[in-house]
Amino acid sequence: MKILNELRPSAEGFAGIPQETRIIHSILLENDTIKPYGLLNSNTAPLGPSVARLDRLKRDLRYAQARVVLELAENGNKKFFEVVNREIQKLLTAQALKFRTLTGYKVRLHGVPMQDHGDFLWRKYFSKTLDPKEMTNVLGGDYVAMRFPWQMLQSVGMKKPLRKTYARLDTSKYDVFISQTPWPARVSPNTQLVVRYHDAIPMFYPHTIHNAFRHQFTHYFPLKSNIQQGAKIVCNSENSRNEVLNLFPGHEKLTHVIPCAVSDLYKATDEVPSRERLRDIIRGGIEPATAPEFLSTREERLFYDRHLNADTLDYIMMVSTIEPRKNHSRLIAAWNALRHLGHENTKLLIVGRPGWHVESTLESMKTFQQRGLLFNVSRVSAGDLRRLYKGARAVVCPSIAEGFDLSGIEAMLSGGVVAASDIPVHREVYGDGCTYFNPYSTGEAVQAIQRLLDPANAEERETIRTRGEKLAQRYRRSVIADEWHTYIDRLRARTA
Structure with a gap:
């Protein structure tokens, strides 16, 4: 059973969703009955054409891989012409995504070998939450990337003529895709979409968030699209589950609750800090x-x-x-x-x-x-x-x-x-x-x-x-891991 897990939030810091994303991926890697893949999708920066050529390049492959890593790092040069070039690339990439969405042409995922870039992978995506003992397990995993960033997928779905219409993502190689927030794209028919749902703050407390109109749209309509696709909604609390059902009544069978897991780094010790x-x-x-x-x-x-x-x-x-x-x-x-x-x-x-x-x-x-x-x-x-x-x-x-x-x-x-x-x-x-x-x-x-x-x-x-x-x-992580493994077994039984 192949499971694709979105890792975008894990690059974002110490907040709850990034921390849990790291832990969930580590839990998946521990499960010998599945084959997990980490999706290294960027938040705002599109990847260049190098990522699409990785699986067929015969020359300068190491250079192309290093180029993709640099793009994922999102540490852009601040010089004027470099900034202008990046903005032009964003515009061109956005137009390409619009064309794919209009024509139904699928967005492809590309394998990204990370064996030579373990330091980047660990520090960018995992080190803020996981114990260094887990580094070997994380670096031994498989990772894929996509050219189009998450915010661009959202923007295309917000604007006419594609308003509330989302791109098709080619996930045909995977049995399950876990997104860490409502997902602004459609998955392949053979892939079960699982949305990890954290809260409905943009809907019930919109006055407390920044860029509220965009956040509200990019929360509600992707979630609506996900539910229409038959996505499973795995909520982090009964409270969050009740909020989902308040927004979309009658979908109880699609929802499930698995609480958040806390990093093993938080534990009572004999140390009394001076x-x-x-x-x-x-x-x-x-x-x-x-x-x-x-x-x-x-x-x-x-x-x-x-x-x-x-x-x-x-x-x-x-x-x-x-x-x-x-x-x-x-x-x-x-x-x-x-x-x-x-x-x-x-x-x-x-x-x-x-x-x-x-x-x-x-x-x-x-x-x-x-x-x-x-x-x-x-x-x-x-x-x-x-x-x-x-x-x-x-x-x-x-x-x-x-x-x-x-x-x-x-x-x-x-x-x-x-x-x-x-x-x-x-x-x-x-x-x-x-x-x-x-x-x-x-x-x-x-x-x-x-x-x-x-x-x-x-x-x-x-x-x-x-x-x-x-x-x-x-x-504790071990307790929540058992809940995830049990849930994955249920998914396997349904997709068999």
């Missing part, structure tokens, strides 16, 4: 885009020496891209209130880079950053994030809406204690492993966090922490 180690992790990860400005390096050093004192370091934390639905502003308000309720030395640590519609949130942060009370860090390794989780007085997950929310489970597995917004998906995923608060109430957030900070509640805090660590075991 305050000096935690201070150094925070200091070394300060996010440049939001960092306070200093007149000199000496002033900067003195500032952090004064405000990140290991002897008194005490903090609560949140892990997420800074964006409206994550509710950073509510947490900042609650934390500031806590500072006036006997927790004046407790810092706020926000792990994540700025996203979109963040101007007011960044202004709120800036006031406290300049006083050395709030720190924004990014580019934190999984090992260091595990230490930060364990060293925090509380990990707060205040989102207004989520598809799953990995950060709370990561914290629980790392030995942290969690306070979370009382939304359906948190109740489903976190169960009794945390304390809850109304995401629209600063007062309730204060009470929930204070419940974890108050020394008089030490026994209750430990009970919540222990329950959380036990509950989070159900999202």
Whole structure:
């Protein structure tokens, strides 16, 4: 059984979907009863003609392979003529895709040997989540690529005369194709399309996302097309499944739930990270885009020496891209209130880079950053994030809406204690492993966090922490891997 797995999101960073994409591919590679292939499709940059010639070139093959790798890296030259050339190539490639879509001519996939480019493959697509021990398994896999980037497939389906019509992808060599989001193309009749569904934020919370009209269209209509093709929708939670069925009633038989798997790098250990180690992790990860400005390096050093004192370091934390639905502003308000309720030395640590519609949130942060009370860090390794989780007085997950929310489970597995917004998906995923608060109430957030900070509640805090660590075991990679293998067996039985 040949399974094609889309790897596009795995090139994108530390967010939930990229992390899970890496884990799913690793799980597929472990299954001896299937033959997985990784689809190295770019997000925005089209590949040149070299990729289409790889399987028939007799001369300069190594050069052509290296050229494809460079194009996949998307590290384009910034010189004027190179930029102009790339834009011309994009226009020509888009016209070629439109022609194929109009005529029904299939988009081909091309094998890309990666044996000589293991460093690129590992660092670009897998290293941010997987343990280095898995590198050999990953590099031994098979990979294919396509010329047309994901965003171009979406754009062709958005514009007249092809509006809501999608290109045909030649997947005839594969029994199953797993896409990590609604897929903007049609697959071959013999291929079972499986859509990994994370959330319906563009549909039910469109006011919280950037480029909202495009995101809404590119979410709804590809998903509608997928369902019309008979795609299976594998949701990451019952909450996400309910959202799919809210959008497209009557398709219960197409849906299934497999929760997100958490990287094995998040685990409780005997290590008790020292305050000096935690201070150094925070200091070394300060996010440049939001960092306070200093007149000199000496002033900067003195500032952090004064405000990140290991002897008194005490903090609560949140892990997420800074964006409206994550509710950073509510947490900042609650934390500031806590500072006036006997927790004046407790810092706020926000792990994540700025996203979109963040101007007011960044202004709120800036006031406290300049006083050395709030720190924004990014580019934190999984090992260091595990230490930060364990060293925090509380990990707060205040989102207004989520598809799953990995950060709370990561914290629980790392030995942290969690306070979370009382939304359906948190109740489903976190169960009794945390304390809850109304995401629209600063007062309730204060009470929930204070419940974890108050020394008089030490026994209750430990009970919540222990329950959380036990509950989070159900999202271990080995547990979720069994669910994927069982589901694949069901697909095999149906396609046999």
